Amino acid sequence: MTTISTLFLLAGLLLFISVLASTVSARLGLPLLLLFLIVGMLAGEEGPGGIMFSDFFTANLIGQLALAVILLDGGLRTRTENFRVALKPAAVLATWGVIGTAALLGVFATWALDVDWRLGLLLAAIVGSTDAAAVFALLRNSGVRLNERVKSTLEIESGANDPMAILLVTVMVEILLFPERASAGGFAWLLLKQAGLGLAFGFAGGWVMAQLLRRMNLAEGLYALLILSGGLLVFGAANLLDGSGFLAVYVAGIVVGNRRSHATEHVLRVMDGLAWLAQAGMFVVLGLLVTPSHLAEYTWEALAMALFLMLVARPVAVAIGLWPFRYTRNEVAFVSWVGLRGAVPVVLAIFPVVMGVPNSQLLFDVAFSVVLLSLLVQGATIPAAARLLKVELPPTDEPRDRREVWVGEEAALPMFEYRVTAGSAAEGRHPDDLASEFIHAEVRCIALVRSGKLLEMKADLRLRPGDSAWFIAPESAAEPLARIFGGATLDLGRNTRFFGEFVVAPDCLAGDLATAYGFTLLPGEVTLPLAEVLVARLGRPAVVGDRVQIGGFVLVVREMGAAGRIGSVGLKCPLVGIAPDKR
Structure with missing residues (x-):
């Protein structure tokens, strides 16, 4: 009993410290996931904690379970609208991108580590894929607003590239241990089986869970447990039949998240906490597993591999993969740079250790070092890279909070909270007066909070700075309302520099605009709407x-x-004497 209590005490203490460390993350400019790893390493056998932990099997179990939860949560938050701009390029990066990166890095690893080419390719396959946990966490918490094409490409790629990475690792382990059984046909069949079963289980399981959410009446906290247990069922079933459980649980999350119902908001709120718990627990355990002195033995080799991966292998593979899709050079460069490595390479590095591959400890130590460098260098520089490469969009006017009130199985009322800013257009006016400005949309103020107290909506009520107003309004009115309440909170000069001085309707004739401003169009564009000219x-x-x-x-x-x-x-x-914008 004492041993069990001590275990609970240590587990709770490590997670507690990890969560508290999150407050330091933003101040230091370090990715939160890196701090979780550091907490685990400090608690390990060579740190102040002195905890002896070398159970690769348990670490593998915890890692796979946590990744399933993280991918499920990532899928729930992935909108199918993102597929419009990023499905094909992300699919190419999830397949060719992993293969191309692993091939280039494998050649370099064989030379840099002076090992058998099969071992070099195995190491490259382990670190060849981007990590969903790292990408989802860092993109959503970096404070950077990326354009939809770049953001969706990175998220879909990281959620879908695990089958290819697992296939490459499986292939190389089999070549090393059982070369007589290796065959191109067998590997092709394994890939088709992994992807096919992963997609099939994901769509089927997601559809079933979405139907259950719509038709079952449960306590609020049970909806998320229903989706979590269903996601783990999909994950386990796909894995048992040699499919990709990671792909299956990610697709299941996408299906459930895009079939919204009265329970969706409850699920998202609870799953957010569970995903953070999974990330914290997984990275702390992986930090416990590593021995810092072993990492120090391969410092220069790992540094060389990480630099080659970040500056050569990943950029070349991404540039070739995205070439047919007409991404800009800056977009390609940013997608290349945010090829974040995280828990997936470390979990994959555990496979050879468990399977008894010769020199597998070397693979684990080098892969862990590459992950540390990726999180430290790439993860910490995402905002700077976005600004440097000009893929960052100016901030938008947004509500302070948003909720949904479901009044039917498929009917919901969106609710938005706004805080009155001093000097804004809302100050000194009645909330109903603001709502009346939206002639073509149903906008109503349903609550006003001042100094923490709910006020009665009397006729002589006037908004003051600091008041919180709740409106029921369509999504199209959310941003215009935010502009009324926000005052001069945004850098209007920055927005003008980015989007231009004038706003033009997309359905106006391009020829009329060209005549008004004196620029020349291509033959055939004069009679087209401006939007069609842009898309073409x-x-x-x-x-x-x-x-x-x-x-x-x-x-x-x-x-x-x-x-x-x-x-x-x-x-x-164009400004006189200033070169035109060529971004």
């Missing part, structure tokens, strides 16, 4: 921030509407 010149689905230069003028996609249509266009005029 881009050669890909448009997203906010896309720009097309015509003479000295720059047309910028300012907003996107329904069904992937351009909602509004910004126009940047």
Whole structure:
């Protein structure tokens, strides 16, 4: 009993310290996942904690369970609208990207570590895929607003590239241990089986869970447990039949998350906490597993591999993979840089150790070092890289909070909270007066909170700075309302520099705009709507921030509407004596 209590005490203490360390993460500019790893290493056998832990089997079990939870949560938050701009390129990166990166890095690892080529390729396969846990966490907590094409590409790639990474690791382990059984046909069949069963179980399991969410009436806290248990069922079933459990649970999350119901908000709120618990627990355990002195033995080799991976192997594979999709050079560079390594390579590095591959401890130590360097260098520089490569969008006016009140199985009322800013257009006005400005949308103020107290909506009520107002409104009114309440909170100059001085309707004739501003169009573009000219010149689905230069003028996609249509266009005029914008 004392041993069990001590175990619970240590587990709780480590997680407690890890969560408290999150407050230090933003101040130091370090990724939170890296701090979890450091906490585990400090608690390990060579740290102040002195905990002896070398159970690779248990670490593998915890790692796979945690990754299943993280991928399920990532799928729940992935909108199918993202597939419009990123499904094909992300699929290429999830397959060719892993193969190309592993091939280039494998050749380098064989030379740098002076090992058998099979061992070099195995090491490259282990660290060849991006990590969903790291990508989801760092992109969503970096404070950077990326354009939809880049963000969706990175998230879908990281959630879908695990089958290829697992296949490559399995293939190389089999070549090392059982070379007589290795065959190209067998490997091709294994890949098809992994991806096919993963997709099948994911879609089927997700559909069943979505139907259960709609039709069952449970206590609020049980909806998330239903989805979590269903996700683990899908994960385990796919793995038992040699399918990709990681792909299955990610796809199941996408299906459930995009079939919204009255229980969806409860599920997302609880799953957010469970995903953080999974990430913290997994990285702490992986930190416990490593021995820092072993890492020090291969410092220079790991550093060389990490640099080659970040600066050569990943960029070359990404550039070739994205070439047909007409990404800009800056977008390709950013996708290359944010090829974050995290828990997946460490979990994959455990496989050879458990299987008894010769020199597998070397693989584990080098892979762990590469992950540490990736989180430290790439993870900590995401905001700077986004600004340098100009893939960051200006901040938008947003509600302070948003909720949904479900009034039917498929009917919900969106609710938004806004805080009155001093000097804003909302100050000194009645909430109903603000709502009346939205002629074509049903907007109503349902609550006003001042100094923590709910106020009665009397006729002489006037908004003051610091008041919180709750509105029921359609999504289309959320941003305009935020502008009324926000005052001068945004850098309007920055927005103008990015989107241009004027806003143009996307359905206006391009020829009329060209005549008004004096620029020349291509033959056949004069009679087309401006939106069609933009899409034709881009050669890909448009997203906010896309720009097309015509003479000295720059047309910028300012907003996107329904069904992937351009909602509004910004126009940047050339300044005398200043070169035109070529971004």
